[in-house]
Amino acid sequence: MVQDTHAHDVVLEVINLKKYFQFSRKAVLKAVDDVTFSVKKGEVFGLVGESGCGKTTAGRTIVGLYTPTSGRIVYEGEDVSKLRGADVKRFKRHMQIIFQDPYASLDPRMTVGDIIGEALDIHGLATGRDRLARIHELLDVVGLSAEHANRFPHEFSGGQRQRIGIARALAVDPKFIVADEPISALDVSIQAQVVNLLSRLREERGLTYIFIAHDLAMVKHLSDNVGVMYLGRLVELAPSAELYKNPVHPYTQGLLSAIPIPDPRVERERKRIVLEGEVPSPVNPPRGCRFQTRCRTVKPICREEDPKLKQVAPGHFAACHLY
Amino acid sequence: MRLASAQEITRDMFEPLQLGAGEGEAITRPPISYWREVVRRFRRNRLAVVGLVILIALLVFAFAGPLFTHWDPREQSLFDTNKPPSGEHWFGTDNLGRDMFARLCYGTKVSLFVGVMAALIDLVVGVIYGGISGYFGGAVDDVMMRVVDILYGIPYIIVAILLLVVIGPGLWSVILAMTITGWVGMARLVRGQVLQLKEQEYVLAARALGASHLGIILRHLIPNAMGVIIVQMTFTIPGAIFGEAFLSFIGLGVPLPLASLGTMANDGYQYLRIYPYQLIIPAIAIIMTMLGFNFVGDGLRDALDPKLRR
Numbered sequence: 101m102v103q104d105t106h107a108h109d110v111v112l113e114v115i116n117l118k119k120y121f122q123f124s125r126k127a128v129l130k131a132v133d134d135v136t137f138s139v140k141k142g143e144v145f146g147l148v149g150e151s152g153c154g155k156t157t158a159g160r161t162i163v164g165l166y167t168p169t170s171g172r173i174v175y176e177g178e179d180v181s182k183l184r185g186a187d188v189k190r191f192k193r194h195m196q197i198i199f200q201d202p203y204a205s206l207d208p209r210m211t212v213g214d215i216i217g218e219a220l221d222i223h224g225l226a227t228g229r230d231r232l233a234r235i236h237e238l239l240d241v242v243g244l245s246a247e248h249a250n251r252f253p254h255e256f257s258g259g260q261r262q263r264i265g266i267a268r269a270l271a272v273d274p275k276f277i278v279a280d281e282p283i284s285a286l287d288v289s290i291q292a293q294v295v296n297l298l299s300r301l302r303e304e305r306g307l308t309y310i311f312i313a314h315d316l317a318m319v320k321h322l323s324d325n326v327g328v329m330y331l332g333r334l335v336e337l338a339p340s341a342e343l344y345k346n347p348v349h350p351y352t353q354g355l356l357s358a359i360p361i362p363d364p365r366v367e368r369e370r371k372r373i374v375l376e377g378e379v380p381s382p383v384n385p386p387r388g389c390r391f392q393t394r395c396r397t398v399k400p401i402c403r404e405e406d407p408k409l410k411q412v413a414p415g416h417f418a419a420c421h422l423y
Numbered sequence: 424m425r426l427a428s429a430q431e432i433t434r435d436m437f438e439p440l441q442l443g444a445g446e447g448e449a450i451t452r453p454p455i456s457y458w459r460e461v462v463r464r465f466r467r468n469r470l471a472v473v474g475l476v477i478l479i480a481l482l483v484f485a486f487a488g489p490l491f492t493h494w495d496p497r498e499q500s501l502f503d504t505n506k507p508p509s510g511e512h513w514f515g516t517d518n519l520g521r522d523m524f525a526r527l528c529y530g531t532k533v534s535l536f537v538g539v540m541a542a543l544i545d546l547v548v549g550v551i552y553g554g555i556s557g558y559f560g561g562a563v564d565d566v567m568m569r570v571v572d573i574l575y576g577i578p579y580i581i582v583a584i585l586l587l588v589v590i591g592p593g594l595w596s597v598i599l600a601m602t603i604t605g606w607v608g609m610a611r612l613v614r615g616q617v618l619q620l621k622e623q624e625y626v627l628a629a630r631a632l633g634a635s636h637l638g639i640i641l642r643h644l645i646p647n648a649m650g651v652i653i654v655q656m657t658f659t660i661p662g663a664i665f666g667e668a669f670l671s672f673i674g675l676g677v678p679l680p681l682a683s684l685g686t687m688a689n690d691g692y693q694y695l696r697i698y699p700y701q702l703i704i705p706a707i708a709i710i711m712t713m714l715g716f717n718f719v720g721d722g723l724r725d726a727l728d729p730k731l732r733r
Contacts, residue, residue, distance in 0.1 A: 163631050192633035205624035209457050209646045215625075218642065219632045252456065268628065 111276060111308055112139040112162070117171035119154075119161050129383050131157040133332035134171070136409070139276075139325075144302065144309045146323030146340065148316055148355070152379060154332040155312045156200070159278045162310065163197045164188070175276070193223060196269035200281040202261035206253035212239070212264055213249030219271035238267040242297060259290035263297060270301070278310045283318065295322065317359050320344050328352050331382055331390040334409060338416040348418045350395050351375070389421065397422060461650075464726040471722020477715035481708075485531040494522030496529040497680050505698050514704050517690060523704060530682040531708055534664050537598055537683065538712075541663035542656045544602040549609025550645075550652065556610070557617030558640065568614070571607045579604045583670060592678045597670060601663045612655050616648040623647075650727030657720035661713045668709055684709045 119132040131154040139145045147155045160166050162173055164180060173180040175191065183191055199205035206215055216235045220226045226234045236246040242263040253261055262282060269277060279298065283291040295318065301307055313319050319326055319340070326343050328336040328351065336349040347353045357373040377394045380386055386393055389402040399421055407419045455463075465471055489496075492513070499519045506516040514523035556567040583600035590596050620626060621644065629639050664684070670676045671685025672692075679686075684705050691701030 160627070165627055165630055189633045192631065197628070197631045199624040199628060201624055205628055207625040207643055207647070210642075211456075218629065218634070222629075222632050222634050222638065255452070255455075265628070268632075272632065 113174040143324040146319035146326040149329035196274040474718025488528035494525040496525040538660040538664035542659040548606040553610035553613030557614035661716035
């Protein structure tokens with residue numbers, strides 16, 4: 101495709117999204133503060149950042165589990181927050197979420213068949229014999245067998261449970277999946293299994309993913325575009341290859357330098373950029389640039405003015421006063 | 424250190440095993456449902472089983488007992504007052520000549536009825552109130568929980584006495600007196616459970632799938648809170664029975680000609696020095712009821728706790 105198909109390609113636009121949690125009259129936690137990005141059809145958009153940076157909140161707000169404080173989420177040209185009644189249900193069939201903790205995301209009182217069947221029941225997709233056949237089919241898709249339908253979640257391993265969670269999300273035949281750290285609770289040996297399943301499903305079903313993670317190596321492997329979040333803000337946004345080759349934000353540089361290189365000789369010589377200090381509280385973030393407290397290249401302007409997301413190279417955006 | 428006999432083990436002694444497709448995913452243990460697991464764990468707890476046996480014995484005694492005796496619990500016989508236990512009157516007679524065995528069956532039935540009714544009312548009011556408060560949260564929760572706090576601060580015995588004075592004694596007045604502040608315990612418990620459960624990822628998953636509020640409550644919240652609710656009920660029932668016995672003992676209990684374990688103890692207490700069996704027999708019945716419910720409650724609490732699952 102040579103022409104500018106940009107407008108048609110974009111399935112999801114997140115525009116100035118803010119999600120604040122009010123704790124008391126004074127304390128407001130700005131979990132997601134003015135985040136803007138867009139996701140193209142069929143791509144994997146990686147969202148990375150350390151714990152508490154708001155990536156999970158962003159993901160949950162996108163699928164509609166939280167109501168945004170302000171900003172818009174536009175899916176296939178429709179503002180999601182304006183949907184009502186039957187349209188909401190239709191949207192839920194398009195967009196699904198996979199959760200981080202495979203032990204918490206399956207109801208311990210329900211059989212696997214009922215967990216997957218719940219999705220079918222809510223949308224009235226199949227009943228009776230069809231329902232059972234569909235459940236078995238979904239179990240087969242994620243590499244489990246039909247006889248697992250009568251089992252309870254506690255009888256499965258972490259990786260198996262995560263695949264049950266994926267089967268549940270697939271039950272409504274979604275086009276778009278927000279994968280909220282789907283592998284971070286799993287053993288390393290099982291992670292590849294789940295990642296490969298997600299990749300296979302993407303190819304077979306033409307899915308689009310937002311892949312949330314704190315493991316940059318995995319995101320690099322999977323994603324087409326990556327957004328880096330810090331304290332509720334998007335600090336850098338670039339195509340995956342570009343970001344890993346040429347990170348411009350000091351935070352991204354620090355994060356990338358934490359990835360070990362699988363060559364002991366290179367690894368030994370390598371200088372790591374260690375991020376000093378703790379993340380400031382999102383209830384009371386520093387004035388100016390939020391990263392100033394840990395930045396190696398902090399300038400006076402960083403304490404005064406909040407940097408805007410600027411284009412530093414084609415398709416590569418960063419929010420930093422250095423550029 | 425190397426073993427000298429290492430040369431005995433050679434490569435050709437090993438035979439590669441082929442893992443068939445999907446074999447790694449097979450689970451051989453038969454599927455165990457949550458409730459089956461609960462029954463299994465409950466049965467392992469000896470004290471709980473003893474409690475259950477006591478409760479069943481009490482129920483049989485209360486409902487089948489009258490079949491074994493021809494005496495009427497209300498029939499007075501002034502020629503046969505204060506008879507000690509004998510072949511004719513198994514538990515003796517009281518100061519009005521009523522057969523204590525028949526009367527104890529009857530009293531146990533009334534006491535159990537009061538306990539179960541009070542627990543059911545607590546259950547319905549508490550689950551609905553606590554459920555709404557916890558599920559909707561925020562300002563709704565704040566207001567509803569302040570009401571609970573106020574009710575919790577009022578001593579129940581004062582409310583009970585006032586209520587009985589105002590609406591007069593009677594079986595339902597006693598039940599009402601017990602439940603009018605009693606439900607707050609259940610409400611708090613259910614609210615806490617719902618508050619915790621609604622943030623669980625499986626509830627979020629159901630919401631992401633588009634489940635309705637009612638769907639989430641019926642499918643996820645109630646089944647998962649059920650264990651705690653049942654345990655609370657097994658402690659509410661003896662609490663109410665004891666409360667009724669206490670009110671009866673101070674003369675505010677179920678009115679005559681009804682009898683409960685409490686009123687019988689009260690009657691017997693007046694003749695404690697001369698006819699001690701008149702107090703001891705209903706007292707033993709009260710103790711057995713308390714023990715039975717508490718043992719079963721403890722056993723259920725352990726059996727229903729998913730954290731103890733092995």
